[in-house]
Amino acid sequence: MFSLAFMRNAYLAGTFIAIICGTIGVFVIARNLSFLTHTLSEIGFAGAAFGIFMGWTALSGMLIFTVISSVIVGQMSVKQSRREASISAISALFIGLGILFLSLSNQTSSYATSILFGSVIGIAAGDVLRVAVLSGIVLLVMLALYRPLKFDSFDAIGARVSGLWTTAISVVFLVLVAMSVSVAAQIVGSLLIFILLTLPAAAARYFVHTVSKMIGVSILFAIVGVWLGLYLGYVTNLPVSFFIAAIECVFYFTALGYQRLHVGS
Amino acid sequence: MTAPLIAVQHLGIAFPNNQVFKDLNFEIQRGDFVTVIGENGVGKTTLIRALLGMLKPTSGQIKYFPSKKAIKVGYVPQFRNLDQEYPLTIEDFVSLNMRGWRPWLSKAEHRQVDTALRVTNVKKIKQRPLGMASGGEKQRAYLAQAIVQAPQLLILDESTASLDNEMKYELLDLVQNLNQTSHITVLFITHDLPLAKQYAKHYLALRPGQQEFGAMAGMSVEQLKEVSDV
Numbered sequence: 001m002f003s004l005a006f007m008r009n010a011y012l013a014g015t016f017i018a019i020i021c022g023t024i025g026v027f028v029i030a031r032n033l034s035f036l037t038h039t040l041s042e043i044g045f046a047g048a049a050f051g052i053f054m055g056w057t058a059l060s061g062m063l064i065f066t067v068i069s070s071v072i073v074g075q076m077s078v079k080q081s082r083r084e085a086s087i088s089a090i091s092a093l094f095i096g097l098g099i100l101f102l103s104l105s106n107q108t109s110s111y112a113t114s115i116l117f118g119s120v121i122g123i124a125a126g127d128v129l130r131v132a133v134l135s136g137i138v139l140l141v142m143l144a145l146y147r148p149l150k151f152d153s154f155d156a157i158g159a160r161v162s163g164l165w166t167t168a169i170s171v172v173f174l175v176l177v178a179m180s181v182s183v184a185a186q187i188v189g190s191l192l193i194f195i196l197l198t199l200p201a202a203a204a205r206y207f208v209h210t211v212s213k214m215i216g217v218s219i220l221f222a223i224v225g226v227w228l229g230l231y232l233g234y235v236t237n238l239p240v241s242f243f244i245a246a247i248e249c250v251f252y253f254t255a256l257g258y259q260r261l262h263v264g265s
Numbered sequence: 266m267t268a269p270l271i272a273v274q275h276l277g278i279a280f281p282n283n284q285v286f287k288d289l290n291f292e293i294q295r296g297d298f299v300t301v302i303g304e305n306g307v308g309k310t311t312l313i314r315a316l317l318g319m320l321k322p323t324s325g326q327i328k329y330f331p332s333k334k335a336i337k338v339g340y341v342p343q344f345r346n347l348d349q350e351y352p353l354t355i356e357d358f359v360s361l362n363m364r365g366w367r368p369w370l371s372k373a374e375h376r377q378v379d380t381a382l383r384v385t386n387v388k389k390i391k392q393r394p395l396g397m398a399s400g401g402e403k404q405r406a407y408l409a410q411a412i413v414q415a416p417q418l419l420i421l422d423e424s425t426a427s428l429d430n431e432m433k434y435e436l437l438d439l440v441q442n443l444n445q446t447s448h449i450t451v452l453f454i455t456h457d458l459p460l461a462k463q464y465a466k467h468y469l470a471l472r473p474g475q476q477e478f479g480a481m482a483g484m485s486v487e488q489l490k491e492v493s494d495v
Contacts, residue, residue, distance in 0.1 A: 146368040151361045154353055158410060161317060161340040162362060205352040209394045212369075214352065259350075263397065 001234050009123040010187065010240075014226040016128075016135040017184045017196065022219030023142060024180050025201030026211065027173065030153040034198045035084065036073060036174075039091040040181045041193040043069045046098035047182070048115045048190065053105035058115060059130060059182060062190070066178035069094070074174045117241050118189030120233065127186060134183045138176050149173060150211050187226065192241045196222055199248040203255035206262075221251045270295045270336065270418060270450050271316065275325035278308070278315055285311050288325070291469055291478040295417075298444050298451045300461035300481075302493040303471030309454045310343070312471070313420055316452075336418055339411030339449075343422040347403070351396030355387050358395045359409045378413055385409040385439055401432035405439065412443065419443065420452045425460065433457070437464050458489045468492075 001007050028037055044062045051061020073090060114122060142149065152159040152169045160166050177197070184193045200221035204214045225247040233240035269292050276289040285308040293299055301309050314320040316327060317338060329336050353361075360370060360378045370378065382388040385405045390398065395406055404424055411419060421440065425433040441464055443449045455461050461468060462481065470477045470493035477492045489495075 143368055144366065147363065147365060155345070155347075155358065155361050155410075157342050157345050158340075158361065158407075161319075161342055162338075163318075205350075209352050209354045209392075210357040211353065 001231070005125075006121050006123060007230070007234060009125060009128050010120040010230055011227065013123050013128045013131045014187050014230055015223060016131050017187055018222035018226045019219055020135045020138050020180050021184050021196035022200050022222035023139065023215050024176060025197045025199075025222070026204065026214045026218050027149060027153045028177060028197055029201045029205065031156075031173070033177070034194065034202075035087060036070075037177060037181065037194040037197045039073065039087045039094075040066050040070060040178055041185070041190045042091045042098070043094040044181050044185050044193065045115055045190040046094040046101065048185065049098045049101035049105065053101040057130075059127070059186070062182040062185060063179065065094070066181050067175055070174040070178040071171060074171055114189070115185070116189050116191045117239060118185065118187050118192070120187065120230065120240050123186060131183050131186060134179055138179050138183075141172065141176060145169065145172065154211065188241045188244055192245055195245050195248050196225070199252045200225065203248075203251040206255040206259040221248065225251070268295045269293065269330050270297075271330070272328040273316075273325070274328065276315065276322050276327060277324035278311055278320065279323045286476075287474065289476055291476075293418075293450060293452065293467075295450055296444070296448045298441070298453065298464060298466045299469060300465035300467070301452065301454045301469045301471065302456070302458065302461055302489060302495055304494050305456075307471045307473060307494075309471060310422060313340075313422060313452070313454065316420070337414055337416040339414065339416035339419045341404070341407045341411045341419075341421045341424045343424070343426070345407065347395060349396045351394065353395055354392050355395050355398065355402070355406045355409075356382060356391035358406055359387075359391075359413055362410045362413050364414070377415070381409040381413040384443065385412070400427055400429075401435060404428060404432070404436055408436065408439065412449070415447075416449065418450045418452065420454070422454050423456070425455060425457060433460060434463075440464070456495055458486050458493070458495060462486050462489060 028034060044066050047062035047065025048058035050065060051058045054061065069090065073087060148164055148169055152164060152166050156166065180197065181193050184196050188196060201214065201218040203221055204217035208214055208217050225244050228247055229240050229244035232243040271293045273289055273291050277287050278285045301312065303309055311320065315322055317340065318333065356378065359381055363370060363374050363378065382391050385408045387402060387405050387409055390402060395403060398406060425436060428436065437460060440451055444451045453465060462484065465481050468479060468481055468484065468489065470489065472494050
């Protein structure tokens with residue numbers, strides 16, 4: 001399997017993706033932003049289509065769209081009551097835009113499916129490098145912001161009264177999420193991105209109870225899902241995204257079962 | 266112990282259509298234990314927000330000694346909706362309030378967290394997820410988080426409201442102990458007049474349009490009731 005260049009690339013890129021998604025997912029879950037990552041993945045689809053329409057790489061289009069819109073969504077949804085509706089409106093608009101740009105760029109529907117569902121074969125060495133660099137940036141910013149981000153994510157009220165610059169943290173965090181979405185789309189596709197951004201972290205919180213351990217376990221779940229998914233996809237010639245989704249769901253439901261056995265609730 | 270920590274002078278705070286305070290005056294001395302009593306909606310939380318600098322006074326001023334920056338404030342908020350699935354252990358929750366840039370805690374910082382856990386009596390259960398802790402344990406964990414940075418001023422915003430009688434006194438005993446041994450100045454907001462009477466040294470009674478600041482000694486619960494309208 002590893003004699004094939006594209007499989008080596010897929011494993012390398014997949015590992016980076018699993019690491020940043022596992023890490024950032026812990027904070028996505030703590031901040032109740034699962035729904036937003038779903039929207040960002042749709043926005044990512046529109047961005048990718050736009051990138052292709054402009055003759056750029058899909059990744060550049062995604063980055064531009066997701067980063068800009070995450071900041072806008074963040075500003076719009078400060079009020080909790082308005083959050084869901086405004087996110088729905090934006091996601092509807094962007095799916096429409098994605099379809100528009102795809103049709104304008106005269107690409108076939110196979111292009112659309114590879115954006116939506118990811119494509120392992122499409123990953124070249126240059127893509128791996130881009131994924132690695134972006135992952136590095138995301139991780140470095142996270143490390144630099146670790147304590148304030150942790151405080152704001154796990155105890156927003158405490159962080160605010162202690163005078164932390166919580167608005168700035170939210171905006172930076174949304175940009176990080178947007179970058180992770182764009183990166184992760186390479187493998188699992190924009191439609192299934194939120195799987196890696198939410199499920200490993202959501203499962204991890206039932207097994208361990210400190211932020212650092214949650215990050216560790218969440219990365220582990222993400223990596224196992226990606227590696228095993230790639231392997232099964234290779235062996236069976238079925239879509240990798242399906243396997244990754246199924247594996248992460250197994251982790252999540254196992255975690256729920258474990259919680260039920262453990263505390264009876 | 267007569268050095269002032271905070272002086273509120275001619276403070277006025279108004280929202281559109283609502284004048285909350287007009288000419289509010291009082292002084293909090295270092296090491297004092299002040300209770301703020303008054304009906305709901307009279308502006309207790311507004312006052313705290315002004316003291317914390319989250320709200321700009323419309324008139325008058327709040328003076329901090331020696332300076333606002335030099336005073337660290339620990340705050341135990343009234344509401345914190347942490348549900349049963351809240352994942353962090355009590356220890357990790359308390360250490361959220363440790364500042365600094367290093368992702369992990371240094372040895373000295375670990376000791377600081379340990380001290381906060383010990384004096385609030387949650388050291389034994391520090392590995393328990395906070396979501397699984399009882400109401401009283403949660404309040405003690407909040408208290409531990411508020412004092413982990415060794416603040417000069419500790420503000421408790423109706424922290425006993427959700428607790429049963431026994432737990433209330435347990436929590437306030439801890440706070441009193443901190444007040445006496447570490448000389449933390451305490452500002453305790455409550456509805457509970459007997460509790461205020463038992464622990465506070467001074468009271469600030471707020472009523473719409475007027476206020477009264479005075480020593481607790483010699484006040485009966487009935488008299489407190491009269492001045493605060495509670």
